[in-house]
Amino acid sequence: EAFDPNIHEALMHDTSADVAVPTASKILQPGYKFKERILRPARVSVTDPES
Known part of the structure; x- marks a missing residue:
């Protein structure tokens, strides 16, 4: 699932x-x-593409 800052909170x-x-x-x-x-965003680990 693509990271969406409106529904996700990135912790890692x-x-x-x-x-x-x-x-x-x-x-x-x-x-x-x-x-x-959104009552509480999901706290997730995010994988970013390599540069």
Whole structure:
């Protein structure tokens, strides 16, 4: 799943040649959504593309 700062909170970052866009690679703590409103963003580990 692509990293979206509106619904994700990045706690850790890593790099990989396997991804083209920042990706939420691991959910560390699930978030909560009520209807279309974000109550708590999901806390995730993000894998960034290598430069």
